[in-house]
Amino acid sequence: MTAVPPPAERWTGHVVADDADEDLGPPRSPRQRFWRRFRAQRPAVVAAVFLVLLTLVAVAAPLLAPADPDDQNLREVLAAPGSAGFLLGSDQFGRDVLSRMLVAGRISLLAAAEAVGVAVVLGVPLGLVGAYLGGRVDRWVVRLSDAFMSFPPLILAVAIVAARGPGLTNAMFAVGLVTAPRLLRLVRSSVLAVREETFIEAARSIGTPTGRIIRRHVLPNVLSPLLVQLSLVAAFAMLAEATLSFLGLGVVPPQASWGSMLQEGARFVSLAPHLVIFPGVAIAVTVLAFNVLGDGLRDSLGREIRRGS
Numbered sequence: 001m002t003a004v005p006p007p008a009e010r011w012t013g014h015v016v017a018d019d020a021d022e023d024l025g026p027p028r029s030p031r032q033r034f035w036r037r038f039r040a041q042r043p044a045v046v047a048a049v050f051l052v053l054l055t056l057v058a059v060a061a062p063l064l065a066p067a068d069p070d071d072q073n074l075r076e077v078l079a080a081p082g083s084a085g086f087l088l089g090s091d092q093f094g095r096d097v098l099s100r101m102l103v104a105g106r107i108s109l110l111a112a113a114e115a116v117g118v119a120v121v122l123g124v125p126l127g128l129v130g131a132y133l134g135g136r137v138d139r140w141v142v143r144l145s146d147a148f149m150s151f152p153p154l155i156l157a158v159a160i161v162a163a164r165g166p167g168l169t170n171a172m173f174a175v176g177l178v179t180a181p182r183l184l185r186l187v188r189s190s191v192l193a194v195r196e197e198t199f200i201e202a203a204r205s206i207g208t209p210t211g212r213i214i215r216r217h218v219l220p221n222v223l224s225p226l227l228v229q230l231s232l233v234a235a236f237a238m239l240a241e242a243t244l245s246f247l248g249l250g251v252v253p254p255q256a257s258w259g260s261m262l263q264e265g266a267r268f269v270s271l272a273p274h275l276v277i278f279p280g281v282a283i284a285v286t287v288l289a290f291n292v293l294g295d296g297l298r299d300s301l302g303r304e305i306r307r308g309s
Helices: 019-023 030-040 042-059 097-133 135-149 153-164 168-194 198-205 210-246 258-268 274-300
Strands: 015-017 304-306
Touching: 030 042, 030 274, 042 097, 042 274, 097 135, 097 168, 097 210, 097 258, 097 274, 135 168, 153 168, 153 210, 168 210, 198 210, 210 258, 210 274, 258 274
Parallel strands: 015 304
Antiparallel strands: none
16 A cells, blocks of 8 residues: 655644654743754854853953053054053053053943843833734834834934934944834734634633733743844944944943944054954954844744654
């Protein structure tokens, strides 16, 4: 008797487990399933470890810095890396580049965290409430996000900083404001799919308050795509902070970020290229790590279906 072939597989937006994954046996919880998939994403694991180490180094920067990052030594101006006791060289004021890199890393990571926080506070609640309630509220929320998304993000951020004045807080508020509509649209699309599920209708039928449904049932089901997007927003925020600081609209001296170090070193790039190379590489590697982590989270947070014979 001829065996009946299995039905054709159809893409449903889920992650299909391979044979090697099946050999490990069924996980006991969704958390275990996530960690099993995430550990298989080696680039994402490396990126996560790098970001954790970078955060620890930034927190301990004052203790790890070999010298005062603002201490000037005009007799050792633009020293090359490894000379005159400067491991990464000195800048135009004779300040230790390594010490400034460590302290600037703290400022850059703090800037990314501030921008992500502003975007979450502004975008996520509007997306949740607008999509769940629908009707006129949803239409006004969509129009508001369309109005902000019609402007180029960095141009709008420059305009906001120019109006509010330079400074790290103002710059990151501007970056968070221009990225909030993207989180809003992502959350809205996720909520539109979740609110029609059976468990949401059951919660409504027993008289559960709207706020409780959003907090206990809707929000947990939109966290997966939101976490992926937050890693990408952090990468964009770090690039935006570097751009604004390079234009002189970011941190105010004597504070230093990797972007402001690029701006200062660009004037001496022919005499001391290390002033541009080190902060530029730090920005590039950190942004790459955020993007790789986002890809790993995207591949690890999907629902899983298994192949049947």
